[in-house]
Amino acid sequence: MPVPVSRLIAQTDMEFGMTSDTRIGPIALPDTRARRIIENLIEGSGVTLNGSQPWDIRVLHPDFFSRVLHQGTLGLGEAYMQGWWECERIDEMAYRLLRHGLGERAHTSSERLLYRLQSGFFNLQSKARAYIVGEAHYDLGNDLFERMLDPTMCYSCGYWKQAKNLHEAQVAKLDLAARKLNIEPGMKVLDIGCGWGSFAEHAARHYGAEVTGITISKEQASLARQRCEGLPVEILLEDYRDLEGRFDRIVSIGMFEHVGHRNYRTYFETVERLLDERGLFMLHSIGSNSSEISVDPWINKYIFPNGVLPSIQHIARASEGRLLMEDWQNFGADYDRTLMAWRDNFDAHWHEIAANYNDKTRRMFRYYLGVCAGAFRDRDIQLWQIVFSKGHPGRYDAPR
Known part of the structure; x- marks a missing residue:
């Protein structure tokens, strides 16, 4: 089982400086402020917003920034599945962001607390x-x-x-x-x-x-x-x-x-x-x-x-x-090459099975294979x- 781990962009509420006034709904922050926070987070990583490199993030939805800050890696992945952003080389994007230090900081405090409570009280693999x-x-x-x-x-x-x-x-x-x-x-x-x-x-x-x-x-x-x-x-x-x-x-x-x-x-x-x-x-x-x-x-x-x-x-x-x-x-290190080979196969043969699935499934697999390859590369x-x-x-x- 390739398990993958896409810890990429968001930080905890405290790190963001979020207050009760900013956490008022599913889109937590004004877009301009949210964008500034993300730009500061990825500065120096080699990944830019709407840049020309294949590992750059091309934002296609105005609520992308606030969603990622509010929902962490779950929001980042779901936003990709829904076409809110594009990136030609998700593997390189993930690798560069992880190498930049956006690893453990990428989960929101509520994400961590929820899983600890679940795994503490329940045997999730019974x-x-x-x-x-x-x-x-x-x-x-x-x-x-x-x-x-x-x-x-x-x-x-x-x-x-x-x-x-x-x-x-x-x-x-x-x-x-x-x-x-x-x-x-x-x-x-x-x-x-x-x-x-x-x-x-x-x-x-x-x-x-x-x-x-x-x-x-x-x-x-x-x-x-x-x-x-x-x-x-x-x-x-x-x-x-x-x-x-x-x-x-x-x-x-x-x-x-x-x-x-x-x-x-x-x-x-x-x-x-x-x-x-x-x-x-x-x-x-x-x-x-x-x-x-x-x-x-x-x-x-x-x-x-x-x-x-x-x-x-x-x-x-x-x-x-x-x-x-x-x-x-x-x-x-060999898992990086394995995952990239799987992605190449997936892309090359998707047209043969596209009628059996939807585009959300295609994007889900491309994201999964890419971020996991980046994590092993790092x-x-x-x-x-x-x-x-x-x-x-x-x-x-x-x-x-």
Whole structure:
């Protein structure tokens, strides 16, 4: 799951100097004052308003400035979806603004407070809520994802160390994971969050593994079964907490971002219970530089509901006493190239599926892919592959 994090322009009420007199409605400030505040915020970033560079913001609606100041990143993303502003290179815009320091300051105080209250009192990723993201995003339409992704249907970061294109990068990622797990013919492999079956197919076809894949998306499960037909692969529509059995190897690629901090310990307890004593587990996940529990409200509403990025500390604490960390690799910079390749595919093939969607969906995906690419370019978020064992005797050497 590419999770993206579009923390860009707005600041808190106190930073804006807003008073009860200025916060009187959905458009909080007079347009001229709001524009001055935004101009001051982005000054020196290389991004200008109505400039000529491809990363400049071209404002098309007079209420754009006040909306962004009042609604933060949610307002910024929604305004783009509604055509209130244009930018040819959203990725470069996001990168330059983040590099300029408009990261943590980009959320309003009400955004932060709301999520803290919600995540503090409720388990937003409980079993009862586990299928929400599948229905909202992954079930959007296989025709869309087939055109945006490469033939492997990997919806996670590719490995570009020697790759010349997206397909090579995704095959390299799948093979890297299989080699890190030392998969041998006949091994029973569990794929937690199997997506459209990319790793399950790869491990079964090229390594002779017997694979069980689980997903919370009906559309993913249907296509994964078709792709893996004739192979020793079983695809289940199931939550990871309900799994039973014993597996030689376990892999989870791009799923941990949906687990949620209240469930991290349960997740690792489940993996420990399912993993053979001499087994290996590889976790592939986007990671946060901070242990603060927060989400971008636009991403949370439109792309990955209830998603949250783990930190190094979150993973270490949840796995401590359960599994032994054998290897930790970061290739987050490769997600920038992956996202840009997805965007190029999306743009090139949109005309083939435009009749099935509306222009709001097109703009939503372009914005999502662009801001996420910018965040990875800035190293604001990371991509980790972590290998765990149960601490059996012997040396582990991770391939690269």
